[in-house]
Amino acid sequence: METILNISNLNLSFISDRQKEESLFLFRDLSLEIEREKITALVGGNGAGKTTLFNVISGLQRGASGKVNFQGSEITRLSPYKIARLGIGRLFQGARVFEELSILDNMVIGAIHHANEIPFYNLLFYRKSMAFEKGLEEKAEAILSELFGSNNIFWEDRIKPAGNLSFGHQRLLAMARLLMGNYSLYLLDEPTAGVHVQFIEQIASAIRHMNSHSHKTVLLIEHNMHFVRQMAEYCLYMENGKIIAKGHPNDVLASDQVQQSYMGI
Amino acid sequence: MDFLYHIIIMIGIYTILALAANIPVGLANLLSLAQAAFYGIGAYLSAFVLLNFNIPLLPGLFVVAITTGFFSLLISLASIRLKGDYFILAALGFQLIVFSVLYNWTDVTKGPYGISGIPPPRLFAFIELTANFQFAILSVSLAALTSFLFYYLVKSPFGRVLKSIRSDELSVSISGRNVYQFKIIAFFLSAGFSASAGFLFAGYVKYIDPTSFTLDESIFILSALFIGGLGNVKGCIVGAAVIVILPELLRFAGLPDNIAANLRQIIYGLALILVMLYFPKGLAGDTMLK
Ligand SMILES: Nc1ncnc2c1ncn2[C@@H]1O[C@H](COP(=O)(O)OP(=O)(O)OP(=O)(O)O)[C@@H](O)[C@H]1O
Numbered sequence: 001m002e003t004i005l006n007i008s009n010l011n012l013s014f015i016s017d018r019q020k021e022e023s024l025f026l027f028r029d030l031s032l033e034i035e036r037e038k039i040t041a042l043v044g045g046n047g048a049g050k051t052t053l054f055n056v057i058s059g060l061q062r063g064a065s066g067k068v069n070f071q072g073s074e075i076t077r078l079s080p081y082k083i084a085r086l087g088i089g090r091l092f093q094g095a096r097v098f099e100e101l102s103i104l105d106n107m108v109i110g111a112i113h114h115a116n117e118i119p120f121y122n123l124l125f126y127r128k129s130m131a132f133e134k135g136l137e138e139k140a141e142a143i144l145s146e147l148f149g150s151n152n153i154f155w156e157d158r159i160k161p162a163g164n165l166s167f168g169h170q171r172l173l174a175m176a177r178l179l180m181g182n183y184s185l186y187l188l189d190e191p192t193a194g195v196h197v198q199f200i201e202q203i204a205s206a207i208r209h210m211n212s213h214s215h216k217t218v219l220l221i222e223h224n225m226h227f228v229r230q231m232a233e234y235c236l237y238m239e240n241g242k243i244i245a246k247g248h249p250n251d252v253l254a255s256d257q258v259q260q261s262y263m264g265i
Numbered sequence: 266m267d268f269l270y271h272i273i274i275m276i277g278i279y280t281i282l283a284l285a286a287n288i289p290v291g292l293a294n295l296l297s298l299a300q301a302a303f304y305g306i307g308a309y310l311s312a313f314v315l316l317n318f319n320i321p322l323l324p325g326l327f328v329v330a331i332t333t334g335f336f337s338l339l340i341s342l343a344s345i346r347l348k349g350d351y352f353i354l355a356a357l358g359f360q361l362i363v364f365s366v367l368y369n370w371t372d373v374t375k376g377p378y379g380i381s382g383i384p385p386p387r388l389f390a391f392i393e394l395t396a397n398f399q400f401a402i403l404s405v406s407l408a409a410l411t412s413f414l415f416y417y418l419v420k421s422p423f424g425r426v427l428k429s430i431r432s433d434e435l436s437v438s439i440s441g442r443n444v445y446q447f448k449i450i451a452f453f454l455s456a457g458f459s460a461s462a463g464f465l466f467a468g469y470v471k472y473i474d475p476t477s478f479t480l481d482e483s484i485f486i487l488s489a490l491f492i493g494g495l496g497n498v499k500g501c502i503v504g505a506a507v508i509v510i511l512p513e514l515l516r517f518a519g520l521p522d523n524i525a526a527n528l529r530q531i532i533y534g535l536a537l538i539l540v541m542l543y544f545p546k547g548l549a550g551d552t553m554l555k
């Protein structure tokens with residue numbers, strides 16, 4: 001089995017080196033591997049450090065020791081934008097769309113940086129720039145209609161500000177925007193949290209789209225165990241700064257350890 | 266008639282200054298208190314260029330704008346990553362330093378005496394712009410050009426990234442954009458545009474001294490922007506018109522000059538508060554302050 005992401009011996013504490021005590025480490029020699037082209041769920045109690053782990057991977061959390069390897073190259077201390085360009089996409093916990101921007105602009109911004117974004121480029125190379133923009137808009141339309149059908153409200157209301165959408169719709173838009181970036185690895189932080197049940201099936205199909213349609217790897221954090229069982233092929237369980245169980249979701253979630261600490265049984 | 270030209274020229278200058286401030290403040294979420302410093306650097310460089318070289322208007326303007334742009338890097342690089350409060354402090358410090366240098370480096374700037382006898386700029390090396398009506402046309406043309414460039418910038422993919430930075434910086438960087446670089450460029454452009462207003466000003470009044478480029482002036486420029494509104498061209502024109510015309514109204518009201526001068530500050534302050542209260546987006550703006 002080929003791995004796409006390798007984390008080895010990660011240590012992180014939020015207090016300075018001098019006062020470090022064993023018990024205050026958020027990560028203690030945490031290591032994990034993520035299989036390529038699979039959907040893996042990362043599960044753990046509130047405050048276990050799941051979001052922080054995503055922050056380490058995407059370069060937003062500094063100060064961790066250890067190594068993060070992505071597709072064979074080390075990304076440990078790279079800037080977030082460089083990590084994104086290498087192919088790691090991220091869905092934040094919460095809504096996080098650009099509220100003042102139109103729905104279409106939100107989609108287009110999801111595509112990785114390009115020469116078009118140099119100031120006055122569109123004044124100097126008008127045709128080229130317009131053609132490129134058009135390409136991005138077509139891509140946005142294609143993704144939206146593939147995910148939500150050809151008469152979806154996102155495309156119909158594309159010139160309206162994204163902030164007008166309901167929370168659930170903003171979440172769907174954020175998922176669709178992620179697909180604009182052609183990432184190889186998607187990090188999804190609680191995609192279904194706070195979302196009305198009517199949207200969950202659409203979120204599930206967006207994730208399947210990422211995975212089976214474009215053969216991309218998905219690592220998702222979830223508290224919805226039904227969703228985890230339904231979506232994931234692998235499950236990682238995080239506790240006390242480590243991954244303490246890994247395997248098929250049913251096996252991991254049924255193990256005594258997890259039952260005791262997570263489900264509180 | 267000259268009075269009317271004067272009003273038009275000043276509205277043109279403040280429109281450019283407000284548009285320049287609008288790039289960092291209205292689009293990239295960088296509250297810059299150094300706008301008058303760039304305006305001043307532009308004016309002094311222009312005086313130097315007009316006094317020493319016989320170059321036509323547009324190339325002169327371009328050289329001054331680019332050179333002033335480089336000064337913006339002092340702030341950008343000092344407040345690493347241009348994060349919120351650090352940036353505000355770095356820009357404030359820069360504003361104070363620039364004023365102090367203009368005031369005290371007498372060998373070069375003649376300090377408080379200022380620089381006088383600035384020759385008029387020349388269009389295509391032969392038309393000297395001396396009459397006020399010519400300056401009014403120049404001022405309106407440059408304001409129109411700046412408005413056009415600003416409008417283009419806002420609508421362009423570059424502007425789209427700046428607006429998204431304003432909305433949620435982290436989400437922009439995890440979509441593969443170097444946010445820091447975008448902010449540096451935005452601030453560079455702002456300094457360059459402000460400098461072109463300085464060029465107009467130096468060529469028009471023919472005498473400049475440091476008191477036109479104080480921290481008060483920076484706040485004044487931001488007031489024009491806030492009164493008019495952030496994010497678009499309209500707001501800048503409205504804001505510039507309000508702050509240029511308001512004090513003149515006081516004079517028409519028959520107040521003696523010394524009282525009018527004191528009242529001015531109060532009126533600006535009141536205008537700012539009233540606008541914030543009743544028009545949170547300014548009189549004609551697109552977005553609210555963050
Ligand atoms: N920058 C920081 N400084 C100090 N403590 C932090 C910082 N970031 C996170 N923490 C702490 O680290 C712990 C892990 O937080 P994190 O957000 O990663 O948890 P999580 O597993 O995502 O939880 P949830 O399931 O509730 O989202 C929390 O106790 C949090 O308060």
Ligand SMILES: [Mg+2]
Pocket residue numbers: 050051052093189
């Ligand atoms: Mg979390």
